[in-house]
Amino acid sequence: MELTKEQFIRDFKDQLHRDFIVKINESTDEERFLALAHLIKKYISTPWLERRHDLIEEDVKTAYYFSIEFLPGRMLETNLLNLGILDLVEDAFKDVDVDFSDVVNAEKDMALGNGGLGRLAAAFMDSLATIGAPGFGNGIRYKYGLFKQKIVDGYQIELPDAWLGTDGNVWETKKPHSAVEVKIYGKVYLYPNGEGNFEPFYEDPTILRAVPYDIAQIGFQNGVVNNLRLWDVEIPESEEDKYRTIEDRRKIEDITNILYPDDSSYEGKSLRLVQEYFMVSAGLQTIIKNYLKTGKDLKDIHELVAVHINDTHPALAVPEFMRILMDDHGVVWEDAWNSTVKVMSYTNHTILAEALEKWDCNLFKEILPRIYQIVNEIDSRYVEEVSGKFPGKIIENTRIIRNEKIHMANLSIIGGHSVNGVAKLHTDLLISDVLNDFYQIYPEKFNNKTNGIIVRRWSQISNPLMSAEIDKLIGKEWRSDIHQLKNLEKFITDEKVLNEFYEVKKENKKKLAAYVKETQGIELNPDAIFDVQVKRLHAYKRQLLNLLHIIKLYWDIKDNLDIDMVPRVFIFGAKAAPGYRFAKSVIKLINEVANLVNNDESLQDKLKVVFLPNYNVTLAELIIPASDVSEQISTAGKEASGTSNMKFMMNGAITLATLDGANIEIKDAVGDDNIVIFGMNTDEVYDHYEKHDYNARKLFEENPTINRVVKTFIDGTIPNSQSEGQEIYDALIRHNDEYFLLEDFESYVNAQKYINDIYQDKIRWSQMALNNIANSGRFSADDTIRLYAEEIWNIKHN
Ligand code: 8GP
Numbered sequence: 006m007e008l009t010k011e012q013f014i015r016d017f018k019d020q021l022h023r024d025f026i027v028k029i030n031e032s033t034d035e036e037r038f039l040a041l042a043h044l045i046k047k048y049i050s051t052p053w054l055e056r057r058h059d060l061i062e063e064d065v066k067t068a069y070y071f072s073i074e075f076l077p078g079r080m081l082e083t084n085l086l087n088l089g090i091l092d093l094v095e096d097a098f099k100d101v102d103v104d105f106s107d108v109v110n111a112e113k114d115m116a117l118g119n120g121g122l123g124r125l126a127a128a129f130m131d132s133l134a135t136i137g138a139p140g141f142g143n144g145i146r147y148k149y150g151l152f153k154q155k156i157v158d159g160y161q162i163e164l165p166d167a168w169l170g171t172d173g174n175v176w177e178t179k180k181p182h183s184a185v186e187v188k189i190y191g192k193v194y195l196y197p198n199g200e201g202n203f204e205p206f207y208e209d210p211t212i213l214r215a216v217p218y219d220i221a222q223i224g225f226q227n228g229v230v231n232n233l234r235l236w237d238v239e240i241p242e243s244e245e246d247k248y249r250t251i252e253d254r255r256k257i258e259d260i261t262n263i264l265y266p267d268d269s270s271y272e273g274k275s276l277r278l279v280q281e282y283f284m285v286s287a288g289l290q291t292i293i294k295n296y297l298k299t300g301k302d303l304k305d306i307h308e309l310v311a312v313h314i315n316d317t318h319p320a321l322a323v324p325e326f327m328r329i330l331m332d333d334h335g336v337v338w339e340d341a342w343n344s345t346v347k348v349m350s351y352t353n354h355t356i357l358a359e360a361l362e363k364w365d366c367n368l369f370k371e372i373l374p375r376i377y378q379i380v381n382e383i384d385s386r387y388v389e390e391v392s393g394k395f396p397g398k399i400i401e402n403t404r405i406i407r408n409e410k411i412h413m414a415n416l417s418i419i420g421g422h423s424v425n426g427v428a429k430l431h432t433d434l435l436i437s438d439v440l441n442d443f444y445q446i447y448p449e450k451f452n453n454k455t456n457g458i459i460v461r462r463w464s465q466i467s468n469p470l471m472s473a474e475i476d477k478l479i480g481k482e483w484r485s486d487i488h489q490l491k492n493l494e495k496f497i498t499d500e501k502v503l504n505e506f507y508e509v510k511k512e513n514k515k516k517l518a519a520y521v522k523e524t525q526g527i528e529l530n531p532d533a534i535f536d537v538q539v540k541r542l543h544a545y546k547r548q549l550l551n552l553l554h555i556i557k558l559y560w561d562i563k564d565n566l567d568i569d570m571v572p573r574v575f576i577f578g579a580k581a582a583p584g585y586r587f588a589k590s591v592i593k594l595i596n597e598v599a600n601l602v603n604n605d606e607s608l609q610d611k612l613k614v615v616f617l618p619n620y621n622v623t624l625a626e627l628i629i630p631a632s633d634v635s636e637q638i639s640t641a642g643k644e645a646s647g648t649s650n651m652k653f654m655m656n657g658a659i660t661l662a663t664l665d666g667a668n669i670e671i672k673d674a675v676g677d678d679n680i681v682i683f684g685m686n687t688d689e690v691y692d693h694y695e696k697h698d699y700n701a702r703k704l705f706e707e708n709p710t711i712n713r714v715v716k717t718f719i720d721g722t723i724p725n726s727q728s729e730g731q732e733i734y735d736a737l738i739r740h741n742d743e744y745f746l747l748e749d750f751e752s753y754v755n756a757q758k759y760i761n762d763i764y765q766d767k768i769r770w771s772q773m774a775l776n777n778i779a780n781s782g783r784f785s786a787d788d789t790i791r792l793y794a795e796e797i798w799n800i801k802h803n
Contacts, residue, residue, distance in 0.1 A: 006048060006088050006089055006090060006228075008048075008090055008093065010093055010096060010097045010100070013090070013093060013094060013097050014097050014100065014101060016044055017029075017040065017041065017044060017097070020040040020041075020043055020044045020047075021036060021037065021040040024036070024039060024040050024043060025039075025040065029101055029103065030101075030102070033111075034107045034108050034110070034111040035111045037103060037108045037111070038081065038108050038109075038111035038112055038175075039175055041081065041094070041108065042081065042112075042175040042176060043175070045081075045084050045085070045088065046176070046178075046221065048088065049088070049221055049223060049230050052228055052229070052230045053221050053230040053232070056229070056230050056231065056232070057232065060139050061295055061298055061299060064299055064301075064309060065139050065309075065800075065801065066139070066308065066309050066310070066311065066798070066799065066800045066801070067139040067140065067141065067309065067310060067311070067800065068133075068138070068139065068140040068141075068311040068312075068313060068793075068794070068798040068800050069140075069141050069142075069143050069288065069292055069310070069311065069312050069313065070126065070129060070130070070133075070140060070141070070142050070143065070313045070315060071143045071144070071284070071285065071288060071312060071313060071314055071315060071319035071322055072122075072123070072126040072142065072143070072144050072315035072316075072318070072319065073144065073145060073264075073265075073280070073281065073284065073315075073316075073318035073319065074117060074118030074119060074122055074123030074126055074144070074264065074315075075115075075117050075118055075123055075126045075127050075130070075142060075144050075233065075235070076115070076116055076117060076118030076119075076120075076123030076124040076126070076127050076151075076622065077115045077127040077130070077622070078114050078115060078116070078124075078127070078621065078622025078623055078625075078626075079109065079112045079113075079114060079115070079622070079623055080112070080115065080176055081108075081109055081112050082109060082462075082466045083131065083223075083459075083461070083462060083466065084176075084221075084223050086225070086461060086465060086466060087131070087134075087135070087223040087224060087225045087226060087461075088223060088226070089226040091465075091466075113168045113170075114150070114168070114621045114622055114623050115150065115168065115174065115176075116150035116151045116166060116168065116621055116622070117144065117145070117146075117147050117150050117151075117235075117264055118151065118264070119151055119264070119265065119541065119580075120540065120541040121354070121456075121540075121541075121646070121647065121648050121649075122315070122316060122354050124622065124648060125427075125456055125648060125786075126142065126144075126315055128457070128458060128459045128648075128786040129142075129786060129789075129790050129793075130142050130222045130231065130233050131222060131224075131225075131459050131462075131786070132457070132459065132785075132786040132787045132789070132790040133222070133231055133790055133794075134222045134223055134224030134225075134227075134229050134230065134231040135224045135225040135227065135229075135787050136224075136787055136790060136791055136794065136802040136803055137224060137227055137229050137802050137803035138790070138794045138800055138801065138802035138803075139231070139800055139801070140231060140790075140794070140798075140800065141231055141232045141233065141234065142222070142231075142232070142233035142234065143233075143234050143236075143284065143288035143319075144233070144234075144235050144236070144284060145235060145236055145237075145261055145264075145280060145283070145284050146177075146218050146235035146236060146237040146261055147261060147262065147263060147264045148167070148169055148261060148262045148263070149165050149166055149167055149168070149262060149263045149264065150166040150168045150264060151166060151264055151580070151621075152164060152165065152166055152580070152583065153165070153166045153619055154580050154618050154619045154620070155618055155619070156592075156596060156616065156618045158725070159592075159593045159596035159597050159600070159725065159726070160589070160592070160593055160596075161580070161581055161589050161592050161593075163583050173218075174218070174220070176220045176221070177218040177219065177220050177235070178218065178219050178220075179216065179217075179218050180216070180217045180218070180219055181216055183216075183217050183291065184214050184215060184216045184217070184239075185214075185215050185286075185287050185290045185291060185294075186212050186213065186214060186215070186241060187212070187213045187214075187215050187282070187283050187286045187287055187290075188207060188210040188211070188212055188213075188375075189210065189211050189213065189279055189282060189283075189372055189373065190209075190210055190211045190371065190372060190374075191207050191208055191209040191210030191211065191374065192207070192208040192209065192374060193205050193206065193207055193208070193374040193375045193378070194206045194208065195378070198335075200335065201337055202331060202335055202337060202338075203331075203332075204332075205332050205375055207375075211257075212241055212243075212244055213238050213239075213240075213241070213257065213260065213283060214238070214239040214240065214241040215236045215237070215238060215239075215283060215286070215287035216236065216237050216238075216239050217234045217235070217236055217237075217287070217291070218234070218235050218236075218237060219232050219233070219234050219235075220232070220233040220234075220235065221233075225461060225485065226485065227803065234288070234291075236261070236283065236284050236287045236288070237261050238257060238258065238260040238261045238283065239257075240254065240257050259276060260276065260279055260280060260283055261280070261283075265277070274364075274365075274368060275368060275371075275372055278364060278368065278369065278372055278373070279372060281318050281319065281320075281321055282321050282325070282372070282373055282376070284319065285319050285321045285322045285325050286321075286325050288322075289312070289322060289325050289326055289329055290329060292310055292312070293306070293326075293329050293330070293333075293334075296309060296310060303330060303334050303336050303340075303344075304336060304340040304341075304343070304344060305344075306330075306344050306348065307343075307344045307347035307348045310348055311348060311350065311797070311798035311799065311800060312326070312348050312349050312350075313349075313350050313351075313352070313793075313797075313798070314349060314350065314351040314352070314417050314421065315352055315354075316352065316353070316354045316355075317351075317361070317362045317413035317414050317416075317417055318362070318413075320351070320362070320413040320414070320416045320417040320420075321373075321376060322349060322420075323345060323349055323383070323416055323417065323419075323420030323421070324376045324379040324380050324383065324416070324420075325376060326341075326344075326345045326348065326349070327341050327342065327345055327379050327383070328375060328376060328379055330344065330345075332375070338382075342383075342386075345420055346420060346421060346422055347422055348421075349417070349420050349421035349422065350421050350422060350423035350424075350425075350797045350798065351414075351417035351418060351421050351423065351424050351425075352424075352425050352426075352427065352454070353414065353424065353425070353426055353427075353431075353435060353440075353645075354427055354645050354646075355645050356431070356434055356435065356438075356439045356642070356643070356645065357545070357643070361412070361413070361414050362412075362413040362414070363410040363411065363412050363413065364410065364411045364413070365409065365410060365411075366406065366409045366410065366411060367409070369411050380405060380406065380411060380416065381406065383405060383416070383419065383420065384404055384405040384406045387403075387404060387405065387419050388400060388404055391403075391446060395445065395446060399442045399445060399446065402442045403415055403418075403419075403442050403443050403446065405419065414440075415443075418440070418443050418447070418450065421450070422450060423450055423452060423796075423797045424440070424443070424447075424450050424451050424452075425451070425452045425453060425454045425797070426453055426454075426645065427453075427454065427455065427456045427645050427646040427666075427667075428453070428455045428456065428645060428646035428647075428666045428667040428669070428670060429453055429455060429669065429670060430642070430664075430665065430666060430669050430687065431453075431645040431646055431666060432451070432452070432453035433453075434642060434687070435451070436451055438691075452796060452797070454789055454792055454793055454796075454797075455646065455667055455670055455784075455789065456646040456647075456648050456651070456667060456784075456786070456789060457648075457651070457784050457785050457786030457787070457788060457789035457790070458648055458651045458652055458655070458784055458785070458786055459786055460487045460655060460781070460782065460784075460785045460786075460787075461484070462626070463626075463629065463651075463652045463655050463656065464655055464656070465484055466626065467625075467626035467627075467629065467630055467656075468513065468629075468630040468656055470509045470512055470513060470630075471506070471509050471510075471513075471630065471656065471657070471778070472484070474505055474506060474509050475490070475493065475778075478492075478493060478496055478502065479492040479493060483782075487781075487782040487785045487787075488782045488783075489782075490778060490779050490780075490781060490782045491779055491780065491782060492779075493775055493778060493779035494775075494776070494779045496775065497772055497775055497776060497779075498772075500768060502775070503767075503768055503771035503772060503775060504767075504771070506657060506771055506774060506775055506778075507767060507770075507771045507774075510630075510631070510633070510657060510774070511531050511532075513630040513631040514529075514531040514535055514631045514633075515531045516627065516631065517529075517535070517576075517627055517628060517631035518530075518531055518631075520627060521615055521617070524617075525615060525617070527603055527613065527615055529574050529613060529615070530572055530574070530610055530613075532572065533571065533572035533573055533574045533610075533613070534571050534572070534573050534574065534633045534634060534760065534761070534764050535574050535576060535631055535632050535633045535634070536573055536574065536575050536576065536632075536633065536634040536636065536661075536760075537575075537576045537577075537628060537629075537632040537633075537634065537635060537636060537653075537658070538551050538575075538576070538577055538578075538579075538636035538638070539576070539577065539578035539579065539617075539620050539624075539625060539628055539629075539649060540578075540579060540647075540649055541579060541580060541581075541582075542579035542580065542581040542585075542588040542589075542591060542592060543585075543588060544587055544588070544736075544743065544744055545639055545640050545643040545644070545744050546638070546639050546643075546644065547638050547639055547640060547744055547746060548577065548579060548591055548595065549591050549594075549733065549746060550638055550746045550749065550750065550753060551575065551577075551636055551638065552591070552594060552595055552598060553714050553715070553746060553750060554750075554753060554754060554757055555575055555598060555602070555612070555614060556598065556714045556717050557710060557714050557754060558570075558573065558612055559598075559601070559602055559608070559612060560713060560714070560717075562607075562608050562611050562612060563607070563608075566607060566609070568611070570611060570761055571761050571764050571765060572610055572611050572612070572613075573611070573612055573613070573761075574613045574614075574615065575612075575613070575614045575615070576615045576617065576628065576632075577595050577614075577615070577616045577617070578616070578617045578618075578620030578624060578625075578628065579592065579616075579620055580619075580620060586732075587732065587733075587736060590729035590732050590733060591733070592616070593726055593729045594718070594723065594726055594729055594730065594733060595614065595616050596616050597723045597724060597725055597726040598614055598723055599614035599615060599616055600724065600725075601722070601723055601724065602614050625649070625652070629649070629652050629653055629656050629658070630656045632653055632656065632658040633658055633659065633764070634658060634659055634661050634760060635649070635650060635653030635654065635658040635659065635660045635661065635662075636661055637649075637650045637653075637660055637661065637662040637663070637665070637666075637668050638661065638662065638663055638683075638684070638749075638753065639663060639665045639666070640663070640665070640685075640690060640744040640745055640749075641663045641664050641665045641684065641685055641686050641687045641689070641690050642665060642687040642690050642691065643665065643744070644665045644666035644668075645666055646666045646667040647665075647666045647667050647668065648667075650662070650666070650667055650668055650671060651667065651671070651781065651784035654671055654674075654675070654777040654778070654780075654781050654784075655777075655778060655781035655784070656778070657774035657775065657777055657778045658774070658777070659679070659680065659681060659760070659770070659773050659774065659777065660672075660675075660680045660681065660777070661681045661683070661756055661757070661760060662680065662681070662682055662683075663682070663683065663684040663685070663686075663749070664682060664684075664686045664687065665687070667784070668680075668682075670783075670784075671784075674780040674781075674783055674784075675773075675776050675777050675780050676776070678773070679772075679773045679776040679777060680777075681756050681759060681760060682756070683749065683752040683753050683755065683756035684749035684752050684753060685745060685748060685749060690745065693745070693748075699741060699742070699745065699748065700741070701737060701738055701741045701742035701747050701748075702738055702741070704747040704748065704750075705737070705738050705747065708747075708750075708751070710750075710751075710754075711747055711750055711751075714750075715734060715737055715738065715747075716734075718730035718731070718733050718734045719731055719734045
């Protein structure tokens, strides 16, 4: 946008004055942040408003991305960057003597998501706007984001993240006039309406008022402003009488209170199903209402609307779309079904069986009586359609209702025209294994869309030093055309350049070290290798393998205090699901090993271990630019894609990886010499599954290193962790090491040794790092979303 620094300073002072009746030098950082956010909203209000009107008026096909998670993190810098005024604002703040980074730090992380899936959804919002595509988001306005993690005595403690505070989210705008009603519970009777359809009659339903809050999604320097709509629940005025007590009201308010309510209880499960339906119904009603404004026939709605089901949580979109078309607008089943299948598409984000959603029919029927009828009908018609054409076993495996359960992935696949995985290997595994039965029926529905990242955030915003260095070498065009990073390859033998990148990394390491010192009291040596594993804590991601290696190093140094090794700092960041006992035990052990190692002076700082609490997007922005080694060590086949792996490579960290998820594509991008691969591949893992021949105890008994390392968990070496240590020991030895840590251990140790060796060759290491940066452009979410736009949604973009 066109703006001078002087004009901006005037606008900003005015805004502060108006919002808080305060002068700039008397204002707090929070006031400055809020005023700046309000000002940004003012700057974009016109294109934001016009965007939606234009799309409706001009009959432009629009994609709606339905997701139960959105994880944007902080939005201030991204918004300023995308508006093209980040530098100007930073500069202006210097002129008025305000520290811009303090203003940035006054923003709370918007963490309406758990990890990769939610971060990807937020990235796609940015990319959709950036490629100028009509693509809007649809989700839930949770009052509490993902819990805040504190570590007390080595244990994870979860604290509520009341991110909305009392004033709400500064980026949002409440739209009460667009509220809709959503019906749950009660009974439904169907009466034939004489036109081949049924008229439903609802007896005693619970009626909810869904109120939208809109958040602008600003495209990168292109004037486009898309919308992310998050729904909040209220009690409709007409129903007020029914909710006299605080307890009664709370039952309703709970619906949008928390992200992923604990679903180990019946109440938790119902709440989650209600959340899913609430968001889907409110979103679809609005989409259909807007479509009708075009004056077009509902049976052609697929020509203007695409709905994306991000993982199975929004899968109720299929029957709800049918319901609205049929019950509210009298479309006959066949026409409604034809449109629904063309409108819907689905992304699968994991092959882990426990994450594939299933609902008990009884619970489903109680909460969503009309939707249950429709799902039943979809299921019977599906069985009828494929009967005789495919073996009974395949039909049984793919139908929606089986063993009194509703299979949400099956509903999403049958009810849509596209199913995609999120990296090549992941899609291949869906096709050849997890969803192979479906592939035999609908091969044409399957496609791959490898994940991507917002390259601007992970370079320009989080790593300004590296970005300035790149500018010096190849000019600034890469900032808007990421593929130009490839031009950095020209400098791969230029020692001066390599040294400069090395120094940039060191500066970033010093910054992280200062944070660690301040928050944890641990001193880090910036000349050490910063070896980082940050991601959700899960057994398959194998943080424990990393820890086994740390324990090995500990013994190596203890055995030979003069050992020749580059000092190593292992950094972890990871939240464990509150009910996930094993994951919490791993956190406890990491912290106790950290205590052991960091307080043992005989190690002479050769080894340090740091667990940084409350890993989130903001912390990632500090850690990733400071990393030398990116740990991507999941059991092959288990990590659908990963996206932090892409962020690390973009920041010149060397990937230490198994051949899993997008690591394989990173390897293709950088070449075998610029990545360190270890461990079993997927075929080898599957071979163990088939032959049932894996024997962890044998490895433990026959390999002295493994024996010593594993015994460390139970022999009292690691203080204050007896029961957790035993649990880990049992998981590895008594329960036969489900994720093959011991089998991959030796190969991992060798890979780590290799890292230690090449790090000593500064030029070689820097060449690898530069090669990673130069080839990271291919993981831009802008490119990924272009493929969604062209191959799945059929929407236009620039
Ligand atoms: C994650 C995958 O684990 C990760 O590899 C991938 O990069 C990311 O999605 C984005 O595609 N999957 C999930 O978070 C996930 O499946 N969550 C559902 C169980 C809730």
